[in-house]
Amino acid sequence: MTSVLPAWLRARQQAAQQRYESTPTPKRGDEQWRFSNIKQLNFENLSGKASPADAADLISRSVGLATPTAKFVFLNDELIHSESSLATSIICLPLAEAFEKHSDLVEQHFMKQETRLGSAKYAALHEAYVKSGLFVQVPENQIVEGAIEVHHWISGGVTIFPHTLVVTGKSSQVRVVDIFHSVDTETSGLVIAFNDLSAGQNSSLDYIAIQDLNEVSRIISINETSTARDARAKGFVLNTGAAWARNESLSRLEGPGAHSDMLSVSIPDREQEYDQRTYQHHVSEGAYSDLLYKNTLYGHSKTVFSGLISVDEKAHHTDAYQTCRNLLMTDDCEANSMPGLEINADQVKCSHGSTSAQISDEEIFYLQARGIDPTRARQLIARGFSVEVVERLKDESIEALVLSYIDEKFNGIAKD
């Protein structure tokens, strides 16, 4: 690549590098890392060597939606394929190209919020090294039908920094799907991903992340969403892969009528650990946020959910809900829930709920009585448990794509 980075970005990257170095590594006892496995933050065991990969093969393996509106495939942060049927008025470019062609526009929106859920150090690292990803800007009143699909492949013991920046103008609409894959099953890689979503007034922005890395890799993914007046933002995360995944999702409700759905399905097995931290930040009055996270735990897996609804002083008439449900499938799994509320306003309706339970014998019995074997019965029930979240995506083709990953995970578990 010969592109020259804009000056503002070079300055920010230098500052970010310094910030990375001066920010202490999280340690035990840090409230934002409570119940976390801090050892996962030791990145010294990465080999640092990229493995060669056959681009054509990866492109053919990058199967997603039947007919994506646009499609991009990256290998270790390099673009290897792109196609698009988008209207020319819509900007949808690899980030590297956008830095060059739409420098001012990118600067306006790029990593504007403070990372406050614990990974500020890794957000700084991301900012210092980011070179690729996707930039989408949908102008006023433009509706993008279907979805933009992005595949991020990691090959070898490297760290990649995929970035997705989506900006919607007034009354526009777009959906973006990120899928994270490993090229092989045995090399440990690290993904430090960031997605910046900015939903403009009365617009509709859906972001779906499917994390299907190999089970020796790790990922830190940071989501920051801002939702303007009457805008509808929807964020969804599916975790099936990785040895360890840390998701931090922050949704800022900035105008009356703003609506944010925060959704997640995680199905950890064996020694997998998923650590999720969320923040529903009601800055404006009269906004609505609703979070639903569901974990189905197998093997020796472990989940941490820490969620906070924070209602600012002037954010009256807020409706905010938060639910985390854990379905415990084995005797060795561990679910930690820390649902939190911080309310500083009046005429607020907020609630959170958290449950941890197993499938009851009666439920299994009922299915067995219909001729289904107990293993299959348990799986059906667990699948149904996840489907309740997936259905909230309200898009058949995206739901089908997400379910295909969920089913693959369940099939793998059944074979064990």
Place this chain on the structure above:
Amino acid sequence: MKSTTLDISARSLQINNLHATLENGTEILKGVSLEIPTGEIHAIMGPNGSGKSTLSKVIAGHESYVPTAGEILLDGVDISEMSIDERSRAGIFLAFQYPNEVPGVSNANFIRAALQARLPKGEEIDAVAYYKSLYEKMDLLEMDRKFTGRAVNEGFSGGEKKRNEILQMMMLSPKYCILDETDSGLDIDALKIVAKGVNAMRSADRGMLLITHYQRLLDYIKPDQVHVMAEGRIVKSGGPELALELEEHGYDFLKEPALA
């Protein structure tokens, strides 16, 4: 309870040219005039959105509506500047269309607190007399005794809520009762019980205003006058026969140009 002696001619709830808007400025009442003398029962009928419920709330002093013109006279005294509870203690009772729940507060305690609020400072309600009176009225309304211990309207069926409104009305014995769609959502048996309560309240010292959608209620509670409300005004007034006319022809006949 004794009421202050007043000039007999002023014994009425009188509404003169009442205008009221929502907080956003939308005008709902566009000049309502109406007089309910004591001893009479008036009914207001009208289609949805005609402003019937708003009228009842404005009379009660609900703060979501801004009165912009006109006056409300209770026995000749303008109550427009009074707070909600002052109007209540002055003798206005509103039976709500959708009575609110008050979680954790029992019916017995609630009604007692409302009665206590009407006594001079330092005076306490006589508990024995209170329960005697409460049970009498509950018997008339065919309410189970368990009812006193249940939280106000919490988990009540529609019919129970409406009966509870009538019970409160009977206990507080107000001068002017406004019943906002008390009959809606009731089956015929519940309607008869509610009507029994209302008829028991009929008195030469009391005026009543029934707001309703259905002529059916008026088979059980005979009104002295019927008013028809449409688009924020009283558009027609008459005797009980007007209700039958409405039942037969619907509200459409109001749209005839002669009436507009």
Place this chain on the structure above:
Amino acid sequence: MSYQETATAILDEETHDAINIDRTKGDFTFPERNKFDAGWGLSSKTVDYICDVKQDPDWVREFRHKALAVFESKPMPTNWATEDLNNIHFDKIRYYLSDGEKPKRTWDEVPPEILETFERLGIPQQERAFLAGVEAQYDSEAAYSNMKEELTKQGVIFVTSAEGLKEHEEIFRPWFGKVIPTGDNKFSALNSAVFSGGSFIYIPKGVKLKQPLQAYFRINSESFGQFERTLIIADEGSEVMYMEGCTAPKFETATLHSAVVELVALKGAKIQYITVQNWSSNVFNLVTKRGLAMEDAEVRWIDCNIGSRLTMKYPGVIMKGERARGEVISIALANTGQHQDTGAKMIHAANNTTSNVVSKSISVGKGRSTYRGQVHIPKHLKGCKNNTECDALLINSNSRTDTYPAITVKGNRHATQHEASVSQVSEEMLFYMQQRGLNQGQAMSLAVNGFINDLVREFPMEYSVELKRLIDLEMEGSVG
């Protein structure tokens, strides 16, 4: 039915009048008449002074010194707790004050101004009316400690902690500091270093107390720290209800109250511990309370926090025996200038153990309430259940409420359920009540009482009436 209801109603009125507690009831003070004063600040000299005055055995002296070292080594927990803790100046507090008198067995022997204090607080009257025994602590030491004679005959022990550790060492020592180790937190270490007063209770096997035992904690002196230490052991199959109340005059300077309470419920025993905390609004109330429940035993904390500047208190139960039960019922009212930081810890350590937490908080004006919870169900257990409900009511746009529970469940043979909600007294509900003739303050008060009504019922009648009254008084003037 009708007779009973009428009767209750009449009784309510009478009790209402009889108790008639005032917000300012505790706000008076008498001149200090201390023979022993450990002076200002805390050092190993302070600890030695306390040991000398109290004639502690060597093992206690050693225990205190070790605790002091732990206290000094631990940082303030401001990484998760409020910065207001930094406003406690440990060198501006007096750690021990007493007149050197032993606790009296009759009120007649109690010095007149101390007697007057407790009479104004209604303690001797309550003792006659419904208590099995009373201990009344004035600054560092109990002024009065007595129990009904028949209980002594049954082998019940109800003495101060100092008497307990000396005269009943064989029962006291094995459990002392075991439920709450010195190093549990900074304030448990502080208490372990300078503790004085509090109760030691032992209920023998199978003895079921019909009436509650009560302790009353009174702070009289300014810039004082009260550090009582209570240990209750309920032997197999026994039952006891213990109630504590507290007040202090309102001083300009901060007062510190930091207690440690350990409960041990042996097989099949049942302990209920009831607190009505009404400290004046200059008191930092930092208390560690935990119970141990063995097989089939039950520990219930019923906790009401109305007073203090800052309360940090998270009663806990370690369910160590099969089928043990733990419960925390909590009411907190935070008015302007107050932060009620309360919660519960439920540690499941045996199969088929059950815990229940119900917490209701009310924030008024600029008051702040916080719920922190911890539920832990470790591996290799089965059939553990937890239910947690926390509801917050906000009254006024400046109040604040936070909820921070943490729930860990390992293995698939358990069930936990957590629900929390935040709500307001809605304008429509107020309109409804006002339409019936209640003014805004009365309507609000009724709504607030309704919000906590089901929990107030968990308190003994004498206390619940007082509680409702206190809440009414707090609500007065909170609406404009």
